[in-house]
Amino acid sequence: MSGLLGKKIGMTSIYDEAGRNVPVTVIQAGPCVVTQIRTAEKDGYDAIQLAYDDVPERKVNKPLLGHFKKAGATPKRILAEFTRFEEGHRKTFGEILTVDIFEEGEFIDVSGTSKGKGFQGVIRRHNFGGVGDATHGQHNRLRAPGSLGASSFPSRVFKGMRMAGHLGSRKVKVLNLKIMKIIPEKNLILVKGAVPGAIGSYLKIERWS
């Protein structure tokens, strides 16, 4: 596999060769620096670590600064590990990866942190139907979850019972998004469809093929 770290810029639409309007997400991906190579002998697993998004030196603490200096890179905001990165031909320490590792028409997986929705009820969070009727004696229970289970057996609520709680703001991965266009001058990839997270949030892009 190969991959990059990126940032969600926003959505727009473009036209393909057939004249169809295609919704696309614009992602700024890379340039990423290989800041560490993990090997099975030393770390117990094979992976490479990529760093993305420049930050001023004063925003990085000293241990991290040393980590970047070692790789000959400027300080970056985020680091992430990629396992099984281009098996066979390994990347070298300090190498810079850009969008040209991808090609138009390829399919990629994109993961990010979804937008936080706060504390939500069961209708929004688990697609419950709510109480069917608004009349026939119903009062202020339209969006209630209903029964949580049986009575004296089992005399408890089963683990994992779907209830109200925090929704969103968790890691979500979308599989097989088609790359519609690559703009190397600005490090942009245009991907068909939507991608998790708010505008400006960080994304991990992977290609398994």
Added chain:
Amino acid sequence: MNKPELIKYVESLGETKQFPEFKAGDTITVDYTIKEGNKTRIQSFTGVVLQVRGTGATKTFTIRKISGNVGVERIFPFASPNIESITVNKRGVVRRARIFYLRNLRGKKARIKEARYESSK
């Protein structure tokens, strides 16, 4: 919300055709290509502009005509490669940018006053 600079940049890469300016209340004719099987031909749609909305590559306009006794509306993106040409037939005088009230009017009530002379641009 304003579009981020990079989105504007991406949208500026698409080809844009030059069309005459028009606004809600104008009557225009849109010639657009349609595909039937493997043949393409040009069809035209004449109607009143209800609204122009959006910016950049996602800017669209809505036009409405009465076909038979049924109102027909179509939304065209300005960036669509299928639009061949747009001609302005009539300049109308309306007081708002989006004239959805026209949907509730029929016959004589659905007329729009024509502009006496071209407003200088």
